[in-house]
Amino acid sequence: MVLSEYTYVFAIGTIFALLDAYNNGANDVANAWATSVSSRSITYRQAMIFGTIFEMVGAITVGARTAETIKNGIIPATAFKGDAGVQMLAFTCALAGASMWVMWCTRHSAHVSSTYSLVSSIAGVGVATVGASQVQWGWNNGKGLGAIFAGLGMAPVGAAAFGAIIFSLIKFTVHVRKNPVKWSIYTAPLFFLIAATVCTLSIVYKGSPKLGLNKKPASFVAAVVMGTGTGVAALSALFFVPYVYCKVINRDHTLKWYHFAQGPLLFNRPIPTDGQVVVPNYAVVQDDDVPSTGTHSxxxxxxxxxxxxxxxxxxxxxxxxxxxxxxxxxxxxxxxxxxxxxxxxxxxxxxxxxxxxxxxxxxxxxxxxxxxxxxxxxxxxxxxxxxxxxxxxxxxxxxxxxxxxxxxxxxxxxxxxxxxxxxAAKKYPNEVEFSYSFIQVLTACTASFAHGANDIGNSVGPWAVIYGAWNTGKAVPKNASVDVWQLAVLSLTISLGLITYGYNIMKVMGNKITYHSPSRGSSMEMGAAITVLIFSQYSLPVSTSMCITGATVGVGLCNGTFKAVNFQRVGLLVFSWIMTIPVAGTIGGVLMGLILNAPHFKS
Known part of the structure; x- marks a missing residue:
């Protein structure tokens, strides 16, 4: 039986679910890709393409786990006492509260977490609907508000540590050497190994419930992860190293991108007498920058x-x-x-x-x-x-x-x-950064996959509850599943938000915090991806934006001075994160309270 009298609630809830996903793309995903674009490893348009692909893959394959946490970890399903209409209205108001707040912030280029916006809004709705005593304020086996908001402090710090460790490895392995160009080429397989391992870990260790990979024994997981990482490292040694060697060391400006397929045979390629290094300029500010907002420097x-x-x-x-x-x-x-x-x-x-x-x-x-x-x-x-x-x-x-x-x-x-x-930031040669631009493409796709797996739950969880209640006429139980088509629709909406409105956040992130380059950016993205994967493994919807921000600060501090980090911008970010909790919660709670207690007449 379908609750036809609540079809309008379902329609409004669907609109706000799509709007929440759109804001997620314009806010959180834009922040995640701002690192790659800021480092000039990838263009905005390329980021849109890769972002769309990997957001959808991550959302469809492993996105359902965090969705269940958002749905049932804060307001228990039993609190609605089987009233499907109230349950639909509750999650519709939660989506509305989060969407309004994030949309306003994105319009004014104020970056906030869509994850914490929705969580706060759901908490406010819970108070207005079933009372504060029914809201899961504590840990609740890792699914309550206490566990979720613990990520507010743990996630940025953890990401900062991971990002700093990875960049320190690059710095002391390559950047401080007497001949960093050769070191960057010969050690590239090592960092491809790290990046590929993290990427494979995203798929296998998190595991998709439909594939059952998370139920495999630890030995299987270790074999697949290390086997894939080693295989990518071996391929990079066979094809990537000879290609970059000819391009950078031999200064072969006649080399085309498809020549990489020749592998080790490239070492026998004749060295041009009029050779010159042709690699992109990774400087943050360049003469050909268009002064889009009067900011050309x-x-x-x-x-x-x-x-x-x-x-x-x-x-x-x-x-x-x-x-x-x-x-x-x-x-x-x-x-x-x-x-x-x-x-x-x-x-x-x-x-x-x-x-x-x-x-x-x-x-x-x-x-x-x-x-x-x-x-x-x-x-x-x-x-x-x-x-x-x-x-x-x-x-x-x-x-x-x-x-x-x-x-x-x-x-x-x-x-x-x-x-x-x-x-205050040390600038490294373009020839050195060139090697890491390829690695950053891989790490950026990994980060996008992790984001799709983690943050799709923000919108699809409440929407799944609204759809399930409308479709069955009953309050959605705790173990309700999320349909794949719902994940696909919202992941496409997330990509649309990134493409059309993400520039509002990108222009204030990335280089607004610290100086970016491919070696720095790849470290930031790997640090953030590792942190997101660890938290998602325990079904905690941690904010991807907080992770990448923390990793950015951690890598920035590796310059050896606090002056290399714009702590004013970081302070504004932290302030906006904190303000999200009361503002989004109040909007969602007030909407629910007004609608639920409005005068009505029985038929």
Whole structure:
């Protein structure tokens, strides 16, 4: 039997479940991929593709375990006393409270955890529905609020430790050597071994209930994990090492990417007489950055210094640049400078061909006129603006310049702060970082898989309860299963949020905390992935964003000075995490209390 009278509750709950998943992608997933994009190991568009694939694989194969914790670990199913309508309404209000809070924060580029937003909202709803005594405040075998919020302190610290250990291994194995380029090439199989082991561990050790991998004996798990890691390391030694050796050591600029298939035969490849190293520039700030928000910082780039110029002359030029920026800062406010930068970026987008250029030109050439919206002229303009707004909303994020937005605005306290942070970080040669850019792609996919497995439970758990109650007409029991199609739909929604709205979080994360590079970024992602996997193994929906933030701070401190970390940004993040608990809980609880206790008439 279907509760047809509650179909509207199911519809509203579905909308908020999709909105919560969208916010998850725009907030938490964007934070996870900000490390790879900030390190320039992968482009924004490539991150979207890999993110979509691995988010879905992680969610569909191993995502159901944490979903059950969200569903039944905070409010026991018995507390609803079999009332399906109240249960549906409770989880609908919980999704609404979390969605409202995260959407507001994302719009204002304030990063919060969607995991803790939903957990707090469910707790607030529980208080309003069944009373504070029925909410699982304690540990509750690892499923209560006490266990979940314990991750607020443990997860960032653990991720910081793992990230720092991995980067210290890279630093003392490669970076401090006399010939770090060769060391980075010859030790690459070791770090491929570590990354591949973590990736395999994500699949086998966590295990999908449908595959039954988590029920295999420890010897089987160890054999599969180490066998896969060793196999990837062996393949990297056969194909990756010769390829990078020819490209970097032999300076073979004629080498194509598909030549890697020749393996060891590349060592016999003739060395070009006019050889040159052709590797990407991994510097955070570069001359070709588009000043999307007025944040381009040319003086931070090494390429700004004239070659063979006297040191005094360079210092004089830098002083003049600094004085010029200070004067500009005095003439314009912070908001005005941001607005000017955005307008320059939008002007460039309007010159593009394709749908985005058309949409930007349409919006620019058709501003709303004077009078109310129902004026005939404004109605005509609105009809033109609606399709253009949709196109721009879908494509704008794919063209946003994350690096320019991260470096800070010149002449403002933020710009000075970021210059100080970047200046305190040791810069390593591009030839060395080149090797780790490949490893970071693997670690980024691992982190995305772990996120899909862990954070899909935030949205699918409450939605599964709402759907189950609506579909059966009964309150959902504790052991209710989650359908695969639900995991697939919400994982796609998460990816949509990352693609279309994730730039709001990316522009304030990554390089806003500390200086990024491929060797640093791969360490951060592996540290965060290991932490998420450990917590998820015990069915704790730990925040992925907290893990990657903790790992970022841990790796930043490996520079040997506190100045290499922007602790103001870290403090704002911690403050937003703490405020999430009362704000999201209050919104969810108030909504539930108002609706549940509103006057109604019996039929």
């Amino acid at each position: 040319p003086s931070l780039s090494d390429s700004d210094e004239p070659k063979n110029a006297p040191r005094d002359a360079i210092t004089s030029v830098d002083s003049e640049k600094s004085a010029t920026h200070e004067n500009e800062a005095q003439q314009f406010t912070y908001q005005e400078m941001v607005k000017q930068g955005e307008e320059k970026f939008h002007a460039k987008l309007r010159t593009r061909r394709g749908p985005l250029g058309w949409g930007m030109r349409t919006l620019h050439n058709n501003p709303m006129g004077a009078g109310e919206i129902y004026e005939k002229k404004n109605m005509v303009i609105l009809m033109k603006r609606i399709p253009a707004t949709i196109v721009v909303g879908l494509l704008y994020g794919l063209h946003y310049d994350i690096h320019a937005a991260q470096s800070g605005i010149h002449g403002t306290p933020e710009g000075v702060r970021m210059e100080r942070v970047y200046g």
